[in-house]
Amino acid sequence: MVKEIIIKSLSVSYGNKQAIRNLSLSVEKNEILGIIGPTTSGKTTLLTVLNRMIDTIPSVAISGNVSMGDIDVLTTPNIHSLRRSVGMIFALPVALPMTIRENVEYGPKMAGEAKGELETRVKESLVQAGLWDEVHDRLDTPALKLSGGQQQRLCIARALALKPKVLLLDEPCSGLDPISTSRIEDTLSQLKNDMTIILVTNNPHQAARVAHRTAFMLKGELIELADTDTLFTNPADNRTKEYIEGKFG
Amino acid sequence: MNFKKQNPINQQKRATFGLGLITAIVVIPVLLILGVVFVKGISVIDWNFLTTEPTNGLREGGVFPAIVGTLILVVGAVVWSVPFGVATAIYLVEYSPRSRAANLVRLAILNLAGVPSVVYGLFGLGVFVIALKFGASILAGTLTLALMGLPVIVTSTAEALKAVPDRFREASLALGASKWQTTRHVVLPNSIQGILTGIILEISRAGGETAPILFTVAAFYLPRLPQSIFDQVMALPMHLFAISTQVPNIGLDVRYAVALTLLFLVLGINAVAISIRAKIRKNRIW
Numbered sequence: 001m002v003k004e005i006i007i008k009s010l011s012v013s014y015g016n017k018q019a020i021r022n023l024s025l026s027v028e029k030n031e032i033l034g035i036i037g038p039t040t041s042g043k044t045t046l047l048t049v050l051n052r053m054i055d056t057i058p059s060v061a062i063s064g065n066v067s068m069g070d071i072d073v074l075t076t077p078n079i080h081s082l083r084r085s086v087g088m089i090f091a092l093p094v095a096l097p098m099t100i101r102e103n104v105e106y107g108p109k110m111a112g113e114a115k116g117e118l119e120t121r122v123k124e125s126l127v128q129a130g131l132w133d134e135v136h137d138r139l140d141t142p143a144l145k146l147s148g149g150q151q152q153r154l155c156i157a158r159a160l161a162l163k164p165k166v167l168l169l170d171e172p173c174s175g176l177d178p179i180s181t182s183r184i185e186d187t188l189s190q191l192k193n194d195m196t197i198i199l200v201t202n203n204p205h206q207a208a209r210v211a212h213r214t215a216f217m218l219k220g221e222l223i224e225l226a227d228t229d230t231l232f233t234n235p236a237d238n239r240t241k242e243y244i245e246g247k248f249g
Numbered sequence: 250m251n252f253k254k255q256n257p258i259n260q261q262k263r264a265t266f267g268l269g270l271i272t273a274i275v276v277i278p279v280l281l282i283l284g285v286v287f288v289k290g291i292s293v294i295d296w297n298f299l300t301t302e303p304t305n306g307l308r309e310g311g312v313f314p315a316i317v318g319t320l321i322l323v324v325g326a327v328v329w330s331v332p333f334g335v336a337t338a339i340y341l342v343e344y345s346p347r348s349r350a351a352n353l354v355r356l357a358i359l360n361l362a363g364v365p366s367v368v369y370g371l372f373g374l375g376v377f378v379i380a381l382k383f384g385a386s387i388l389a390g391t392l393t394l395a396l397m398g399l400p401v402i403v404t405s406t407a408e409a410l411k412a413v414p415d416r417f418r419e420a421s422l423a424l425g426a427s428k429w430q431t432t433r434h435v436v437l438p439n440s441i442q443g444i445l446t447g448i449i450l451e452i453s454r455a456g457g458e459t460a461p462i463l464f465t466v467a468a469f470y471l472p473r474l475p476q477s478i479f480d481q482v483m484a485l486p487m488h489l490f491a492i493s494t495q496v497p498n499i500g501l502d503v504r505y506a507v508a509l510t511l512l513f514l515v516l517g518i519n520a521v522a523i524s525i526r527a528k529i530r531k532n533r534i535w
Contacts, residue, residue: 053423058347084425094420097439107424110434155420162425 002029004166004196005050005073010064012045012220014057019045021220023064027166032188032197034211034228036204038248042220043200047168050198051086052079068166084111087159091171093151095143100135103143103154107162121161128194129157130187149180156187166196173206185210204244208232216240286512290505298506302472307488307496310472312507317474318482319456319514322466325391326398326455327448333395334402335444341403342410343432355407362400367460369397374464386479390466397461398451405450409443410436445526449519456515459486469495485511 005027012020020042027033035043048054049066050073066073068086076082084107096103104122113121122139126132131153135146143154152172159167169188173181188197188210201207207214208228215225216237224231224240235241242248301311337358345351373393383389413436421431459467467487475482489507492499 051423053419056419056422080425080427082425083423088423090416090420090423092416094416096417096420096435106421106426106434110421110424110426110430158424 001031003027004029004068006065006067008065010046010049010066011062012042012049012054013061015059019220020049023217023220023222025215025222025225027196027198028213029196030192030194031212032192032199032210034207034214035198035200035217036202036207036214036243037217037223038243039202040219041217043202043217044170045220046217047088047170047198047200049073050166050168051083051088052076053083053088055079080111084162085164086166086168087162087164089152089155089159089167089169089172091174093148093155093175095146095151095154097142097144099140100143100146100154101139103158104161107158111162125157125161126154128160128187128191129153130183130190131157147180149176149183152176152180152184153187156184160191164195166198167191169197169199171201171203172199174202181206204232216243218243283512286505286509289502290507290509293500293502293506294509299510303470303488304472307470307492308499312483312485312488312510314472314474315483315485315488315507316510316514318467318484319486319511320518321387321475321482322390322394322462322484323452323455323515323518325387326394327451329391329395330398330402330451331444331448334399334447335406337399338403338406338410339432339437342407343428343436358400358403360400362404364397365460366397366458367463369393370461370464372396373461378465384479385464385466385468385481387466387475387482388478390462390482393461393465394455394458397458398455401450401454402444402447405447406440406444409440409446412443413439441529442526445522445529449522449526452518452522453515456518457486457511459490462487485514 003026007026008024010020010023011018023042023046035046037043045054048057049062050068052073054060054062062074064074068082071082073082096106098106101122104125105118108118108121123132123136126135131150134150135154143151146154156167156172173184176184185206188199191197199207199211211228213225214228214231216223216231216235216239218239224235224237226236231240232244235244298311299316300313302314303312304310341351341355341358345354370393373389373396377383377389377392378385381389383392417435417439418431421435422428426434462484466481467484468481469483469487469491471481471483485507489504489511492507493504
């Protein structure tokens with residue numbers, strides 16, 4: 001398997017609070033890697049390191065090494081291009097206060113994409129995110145009028161418009177109903193053919209449904225990383241077993 | 250337990266009555282002032298009064314040059330202060346580090362709002378009129394008014410920028426947009442309302458002030474329209490001050506008419522800004 005992302009002994013701390021401790025793992029190309037664990041286990045922090053959104057947080061200290069192809073993620077001077085190739089979806093959908101079309105066009109436009117390209121890019125991205133059929137006749141209406149689940153798929157389409165290599169999702173279904181959730185899970189299963197996906201979730205069942213491999217994190221440490229089937233049926237670590245069985249969370 | 254005393258419906262009634270009474274106490278004097286100015290001044294105002302120049306040592310004729318002068322001063326003050334004020338607010342809110350120095354700058358700008366307007370007038374006289382050799386001119390006067398309006402523009406813009414939720418900024422940055430692109434395309438378009446509120450406040454103040462323009466631009470008697478930004482102009486508040494204190498034998502009704510003209514003028518300019526703001530508010534979607 002080709003490795004898309006290689007993380008070596010990554011540590012992150014906010015002030016004197018350690019969020020990630022000496023974490024090493026690699027993500028394979030075109031896999032869906034699920035990351036589960038209770039709150040404050042460092043899952044979100046890990047994602048924000050991968051596209052350097054962590055830079056927006058003051059007084060953070062990072063050490064270790066993260067590489068993505070030939071890009072050194074932690075030191076690359078061009079974070080804008082890094083963020084374009086590593087899309088991020090937040091826990092709560094954040095549709096920008098503009099129209100549906102403008103939302104999807106936003107990333108490519110800011111990247112200086114030619115205007116002629118945008119029309120097809122908007123359609124492609126919305127189709128990929130499974131939203132096209134619902135919005136194709138109202139692309140120029142405000143995005144914030146969409147339902148929560150639609151907004152989250154719009155956010156996915158918006159990230160896809162940049163043709164990312166990696167898609168990071170931070171508990172993307174935490175505020176959504178089961179039907180919206182399953183639509184997003186279907187979308188992810190489709191997308192893995194074109195990109196690598198890291199799905200952070202505090203719902204172990206979701207990882208069980210869509211992830212090829214699943215990592216269990218606890219208090220900033222990687223406890224266990226295995227094929228999803230193995231991790232859920234035969235975990236090596238007792239803490240993993242207890243978390244999956246719902247003994248703590 | 251006495252539930253009657255705690256009855257929320259009665260409390261609600263009392264609150265509505267109390268707050269309404271206080272509002273009335275605030276509003277009634279304002280309406281009285283407006284009413285008196287209107288009743289006493291309206292008889293003098295006719296087409297002739299609004300469109301001709303003053304004659305006979307300000308005793309007769311109209312106030313046309315003063316209307317034009319006030320318009321020029323208001324527009325000039327807005328033109329100077331909005332770009333600088335908005336840029337400063339953007340720097341303070343979006344760019345400057347949360348340091349003690351930046352807080353000091355913010356505090357200083359807030360305090361500028363409390364400086365008496367005559368001090369701005371003297372500053373304008375010293376800096377723009379004399380040191381920079383602009384003379385008493387539209388340039389010097391509008392710059393002085395703009396300086397006076399800056400704290401309001403900066404403060405209202407800064408508050409508007411702060412009101413834009415951070416999650417919009419994060420979403421934009423996560424899509425690879427730069428900080429400037431985020432400010433320009435996401436934050437600013439959603440702050441226009443607050444910026445317009447600042448502009449509306451500045452229009453009212455710039456239109457009505459006498460002290461800042463007294464030494465920097467206002468002419469006592471100049472029965473012609475300005476030709477360049479280095480000319481002086483007449484202005485309504487200055488004109489009112491002049492005919493009330495310097496020229497004997499002018500009817501009270503003429504003074505009220507000048508005040509009423511100024512009120513209508515400021516109201517008119519503000520109406521434009523308010524209608525733009527209302528239009529934006531209607532399209533606002535979050």
